[in-house]
Amino acid sequence: MFSIEDNIIKTEDIVFDAKSLGGVGKVFFNCMKKNGSKIAQTDAATDQSDSFESLLQRSVRTAIALKKRGIGKGDIITGCSNNHLEASVPIIASIFIGAIPCSLDPSLSFFEKSELLHQVKPKIVFTVEESLGEIKAALKNAELDSEVVVFGQTTTYTEFQEFIQPQQGEEDFQPVVVDDPKDTVVIIFSSGTSGFPKGICLNHYYFYFVSPLVPRAKNWDLDEERMKFELSKREGSSFLNYGSLYWSSGIMGLFLSAVTGLRRLLCNNFDAKEFWYLIGKYQVIGVFLTPFQVTELVKCGKPNDADTSWLLRLSTGGAALSRKYIFALQELLPDTDIIPTYAQTEVGMLTAFQIHNKAHREYYKKNPDTVGLPVRGVWYKVVDPETETVLGPNEPGELRVKSKTVMNGYYNRDFSNRYDKDGWFRTGDIVKYDENGYFYVVDRLKEMLKYRGWHIPPAILELELSHHPAVKRVVVIGKPHEEDGDHPMAVIVLEEDAKDVTAKDIERYVEERVDEKQRLRGGVKFVTSIPMTPSGKIKRRKLRRMVLDGRI
Structure with missing residues (x-):
């Protein structure tokens, strides 16, 4: 599976003729044609x-x-939609012609929509009616004349129904063939170390490496009986998809659905009670839940009449999940594989459990803090970020990786600082691995916070707080919360004449100006100074540790 040489973990490369696949668009086209009358969604x-x-x-x-509108290779297409039957159509269509899709989520704030549209400058935006007003204002704010297409009815803009009317030449249509698998397929927005969103350019390898289209690894101790059992469950079954196409999990789910012929069950809002009903009615064999959704599921409990016999796998990731909730979930679903995942949008899957291996499944049940083993096609090293020393087993340090799946870069942004001098990608995560190769996520170097699965850029909150007349200096950190992930907390140095300002005043000020999910749920701390480096940078990790240790 993997070897460790000079503290560098090397895995088996995935060797296949990527050019023969012709690109993700060609794969989509051929697989959907093959799957024909099967239910797609x-x-x-x-x-x-x-x-x-x-x-x-x-x-x-x-x-x-x-294409009739002059859109082709390299042009940006943006969608802003929740989950419905038409949402994925412009995404697939743009990949067919070599255009690059990138999606927004309707629940993003106006500021976030404006910032992201300004970054990518799309030729056309497909949006749901609920987001039309903000999309219009955001495009105007960014001085863009992008065409707006509405999923639904409108008297002012183009309706999406016009795009799906019969077209001349549709019977002979063929998607563009991609010769270089390193070309950008899609842009997924995320939050970078500065806290502001960045467009992550993902290549064809990113999708191929998780696909059943590529050869299986050699000499892996697989449970053939389990594999046959899973295959027998696939016909007519579904996997449950809560995330919109704004998330990498949504885009990857769309791709894997076409490749495997599995139905995507589309949901927009997670409801713990409804979850148990859905998995039985639609024969759900797989689902990805955020840690927050898992905690809600556990608190809700499993109804006595819930049919969970189809659910083979429940994956979770994106933030830490406490042992208490993992064990509780295992009790609720004793016949389901509970799989923690560690991934990063810039790279893809970084660790996983070999879900077809009995020993690995049993190991996790007893050691739920681990996020699994190295995956094929990725090399790993754990580095002391201060000295650049490559560390060995059980020594926490920053994870750095090499893989064909690493992003092509941030769209129209410098990304050179994401690589070290030897060309390894800096994940920004503090991890360790044990003698058996199991990885554990210890901490994050990155500033980004996550509340219930949502990115909370500290820089956005810091910018708002900096406008308060009483605030001299502010740093926003994440206060860990067992169920929600991070609760944003503001650490503030007040102006000398602002002694009467209270924490509640600051919290109310923020509530009036930001999205509900960005509120200062972690509270406010007033300090006289903030630790800085000699070059004038804030020591965020030290400050956070001081707060959590009760020294502030």
């Missing part, structure tokens, strides 16, 4: 379904309509 809210054949036809028509 079902909207849980309406119970309406859609076949791969129908999804392919609408995607082809939309691709032709986009």
